[in-house]
Amino acid sequence: MFKKVLVSEDMDDINKGIYNTLKELGVQQIVQVQYCDDAYLKIKKAILDNEPYELLITDLSFKSDHRAQRFTSGDMLLKSIKQEYPDLKAIVYSVEDRLQRVRTLIQDYKVNAYVCKSRRGLVELTKAIQAILIHKTYLSPEVNNALKPKNNLEIEDFDIKLLKQLSLGLSQEEISNYFKERHISPSSLSSIEKRLNKLRIQFKANNAIHLVSIVKDLGLI
Amino acid sequence: MFKKVLVSEDMDDINKGIYNTLKELGVQQIVQVQYCDDAYLKIKKAILDNEPYELLITDLSFKSDHRAQRFTSGDMLLKSIKQEYPDLKAIVYSVEDRLQRVRTLIQDYKVNAYVCKSRRGLVELTKAIQAILIHKTYLSPEVNNALKPKNNLEIEDFDIKLLKQLSLGLSQEEISNYFKERHISPSSLSSIEKRLNKLRIQFKANNAIHLVSIVKDLGLI
């Protein structure tokens, strides 16, 4: 378990929750700040003192007040920190769930986990920490599909249905009608084509026959 | 076991073998004739006497001699007999192994078994009799595929190769070239098409995709 953790979060009550969670996880040294600038300075200082933080947990949005700040948001803090100290693990803990923002943080800033503040937020935070301990990134369920569309195969239930009917000998037009009858969307011939084309690319199949052959071997249908 | 059996066969030594075999099987009454005409008359007579034969075993080819005959071959005899008395069981016991002739006898004349005279001919004959007793038709191994091409799968090595390449994503034209390179015949696009069409019909597949799906499920490829 991490020994020294920095928490950057301006809301007192939330800070309390995080603190308790970290204590329960066995974190010995927990430092909390309410401004991003403070977080930045503490991280710098700790490194100079040769007692670096192992993990940063930060919110994204901070209420602005009379104090003028260099970093007004968690994004900016993370960008700088991760550039200077790529090895420092970082978790975003925020209500923000816009997928593109999540994507930027994970892919560009190399944040290690993204946890949405929600009813189960602290549980998710625990999972995130445990994931990072074994060098994995973690996304709470609300934003779990932020990365998938780009990289991975996002084989939906729909795709399985589609491939299944295809393997049963229906033509693309018949599948279209089949879906229309059952009010499964999308159902147009054009969409069927498009989806199959996507699947062909994903599975590196030369044609529909090859595609069905591959997914049968994979046990998908 | 059959009680009353008629054997129509013009070679003495073979007659002897059949006789012994039938005796061993427990057939009580065995009548042997050397002309098809005699066989026909005996069958007629027995029915009139209300003591009909239960089984006819006949050769196909008979040496012609001075006696003019109405039926010069077993085929003709069987055709007439089966037309008049469809219930009388009949076994052809012949050296003939041309598949088409076998097919005609079984499918058109409704002969119950076809046994090739060979080294193991009498063993096969025994099997045939036992099969007929449980109302099954029997074909000795030499001609066992006489019926299969029509009904069943006569899946050749070629077909497997073809289906395999198809499942690997090659177009029919690519398969054609693939076969040409490897001197596998037939290799023309037209032949590939024709063969696949035959396979589709055999496996009741709607299209090539369906076909590959089916043969994969069957474990053929």
Add this chain to the structure above:
DNA sequence: TGAAGTCTTACGGAATTCCGTAAGTTTTTT
């Protein structure tokens, strides 16, 4: 809200498959 992105649908042309017909070859049968 306006802009950007995604999803669904439509359309058209090229490529491929599907299917019947038929000619030329080879094998089988008589």
Add this chain to the structure above:
DNA sequence: AAAAAACTTACGGAATTCCGTAAGACTTCA
């Protein structure tokens, strides 16, 4: 050796699939 059957190949048109473009609806983003 001639006839019949089966096999291979070719050809042409219809149907289907493949593939790029694009418009309209909806969602997400700033």
